[in-house]
Amino acid sequence: MLSKRFAQTDRTRCVSCGACTKQCPRDAIRIHHGCYAVIDALRCVGCGKCAKICPADCITLHEREVQA
Numbered sequence: 001m002l003s004k005r006f007a008q009t010d011r012t013r014c015v016s017c018g019a020c021t022k023q024c025p026r027d028a029i030r031i032h033h034g035c036y037a038v039i040d041a042l043r044c045v046g047c048g049k050c051a052k053i054c055p056a057d058c059i060t061l062h063e064r065e066v067q068a
């Protein structure tokens with residue numbers, strides 16, 4: 001079952017430091033071509049660990065749309 005929340009990165013503000021990738025318990029974050037972090041929303045469980053560690057404060061958590 002999917003979690004209620006998932007994380008997203010702001011690609012324009014990410015400094016591709018990689019800190020979030022080390023924090024994620026679900027291994028859901030990749031650095032795309034060394035440029036910015038991308039989160040696999042289907043793997044993400046919305047724990048918020050990545051958002052807390054991000055030095056650029058560019059990760060936000062969002063509610064998932066309720067599935068019928």
Ligand code: SF4
Nearest residue numbers: 024044045047048050
């Ligand atoms: S919210 Fe948690 S599970 Fe989702 S990408 Fe961030 S660290 Fe990983």
Ligand code: SF4
Nearest residue numbers: 014015017018020054
């Ligand atoms: S911790 Fe923040 S700045 Fe660093 S790679 Fe992740 S999203 Fe980008």
